[in-house]
Amino acid sequence: MDFDAIVIGAGPAGSAFAGRAAKGGMRVAVIEKKKDLGTPVRCGEGIGGHWFESLGLKIESGVGYAIEGAAVYAPDGRELVVKNDETTGFVVERKIFDKQLAIAAARKGAHFYPKTMATGLVKEAGRIAGVSVQRDGEAFEMRAPLVVSAEGMEAKIAREAGFNCQANLYDVDSCYEYEMAGIAGCHRLIELYFGNKIAPRGYVWVFPKGDDVANVGIGVGGSMGADPKRLLDDFIAKNPRFKKAEPIEVKGGVISVGAPIDSFVKDGFMVVGTAAHQVDPIHGGGIALAIEAGEMAGDAALAAFEKQDYSARTLKKYEDDWRAAEGQKLSKRLKLRKVIEQLNDDDFNHIFKEIGDSDMLKVLDSDFKPVVAKILLKRPSLLKVLMSLV
Template sequence: MAEHYDAIVIGCGPGGSFFAKTAAKKGMNVVVLEKKKDLGSPVRCGEGIATQWDASYGLPLNEKSIAMKIDAAMAIAPNGTTFKMGGEGAVVERKIFDKFLAIDAARAGAHILPKTLVTDLVRENGKIVGVKAKRFGEEIEFRAPLVVSAEGMENTIARKAGMKVQHTLYDTDVCYEYEMANVPCEPIIELFFGNRISPRGYVWIFPKAKDVANVGIGVGGETGADPKALLDAFIRERPERFKHAEIIEVKGGDISVGASSEQLVQDNFMVIGTAAHMVDPIHGGGMGLAITAGKIAAEVAAEAHERKDYSRDALVRYEKEWHAGEGATMLKRLKLRKTMEGLSDDDLNFIFENVDGKDAGKLMDGDFKPIVARLLIKRPSLLKVVKSLM
């Protein structure tokens, strides 16, 4: 016996839920299969999100899911030099945020099935026609002309479908995080850079209340650095800030920091969000990108559904729109990330002393040349590191 739907979504994170909500609103019968019994747990991220999605995606951030509203980000060099970037955002409570998005999808008519582990694809004559899953000791088959991988980092089914989405250690950051009480905070996201503090990554302090914060670290996977040891050292070296701090939760995980996957669709199959490496290579944020991808993919899927054509050709507009928009921005930021990898702590100090938040905004947008040129006049030795930005 098989259950039949118009689309099967694997994974009930922000991307999966948003796809399901959007597709259900357009009249599709969608089921979301989630392997865990709890949504949003275990938390594997800093929980920060920019809030520009609020309006454009009809995503009123549920007040209950917001831990703290943020109005700026501060980047800190190894020697303590800082610059601030404006930008509204929030640090959310993922366990509530994810659940709220799933409830939103269910209200739109989508079906959500937690504790349902997808084990394999079902194919007929080579064509993907559904998935096999295990649920409460039962093997169930789900059938649909469209399967959507919103699997997150663990993109096993997408790989089984033949998508080239394998993660590599080089393009992965390994993260460790404490949620801590009694840490004084402003409504500002703090990012600490430096090769000694965090090789090929950064330490973050994301406030969840005026005295509560996620204090975490991401290190380049290939560096072999132990994130916990480095995070403990960071905290130990700042006794004035952390003298009363108490660890109330321990979190961690791996996150992609490379380019988004080139191929995002094939016949009867789409991949969205972190499963397709849609994570910002600089700050490691993935929720907003997953929601964006979920929305575009669902609109394209609804058109395919109307025409009853789920071929790659029918779905490819999603892939094209992605790479013309967010995908292209990600490539610029990846260039920036790779350049930062080559900078010594002394170079980082110099750069932080010579740029402000406005410059940083331009760099994040891929407008490298004027700023790089200005830096090179003062420090020509940077050329070998930054030449890829010229």
């Protein structure tokens, strides 16, 4: 089977690339090892409202639950409610959302091959020429001058191609999540609970999906040695609002919260989405970032297709565009993550006492300096920790 591009993985990044490239005239194959798209879910399934306008995303009825803001909680229970474009949006049903992205790409001409596993690269004269695959016990080759890894955290084929996609324990979070029904007090706010006893180097989240239904999960630093399931079960057991709640689905896995990989392209190869660690280091969210990366990569691939030049030099436009759009912002978010993980519970409580919703909005916009100054007035002992943000 011959194509112009082969995409490994039918998640948001893979389908976004496929739709963009196929619409422009490329013959694109998308291979997906799972028989069902959108599984396994490893995140809270939230997408910020500002992405829907910038990416032209649409949420159909039954796919997403509208969110109006975020409620953030200190270890002592103090609440801070924030409402802006980053904290409004939708909590989506990934199984449906991902499938809709794939359907949109298929309608533009992309070819999908579910339950098909990439087992290795095919090379000719030292150049990438496609991938070896297995499907229903049959092994065969699919050929193309361009291979795109949208494999997620595993990134097996990207690593074979020479990309440094292996995350260390410090730069990952271990996550565990229940989708629960019968929860009391669900509002249209995502809830984030901080505290080293609750979630070491992480937080607990409650992402509503209905009046009494929500994703209730936890992410803890991969290097902390903590058991996320035990910590989440403890949080739920101690919170009376979950007394009548029942888990209807279990989700979880490992997510990247570090910096993007060093390079996204080589001759005949591109890496997009979670495989490239294109995620927000604060919360590990990456759905919209993956779609954005997939579309940028698709545009660069079309330029390469027109020239019939799939060299890294030509494909690098994707990397340059993505880093220009998101690199500085995510670098600042990574600095913030590294500061947050140095705070003890007393520090958290003090900070929540001193700042208001307008300060939190500044932090979300990476405008750290005025907020740092405000905190240090009352807690100068945090100078060494916070100065990296200024």
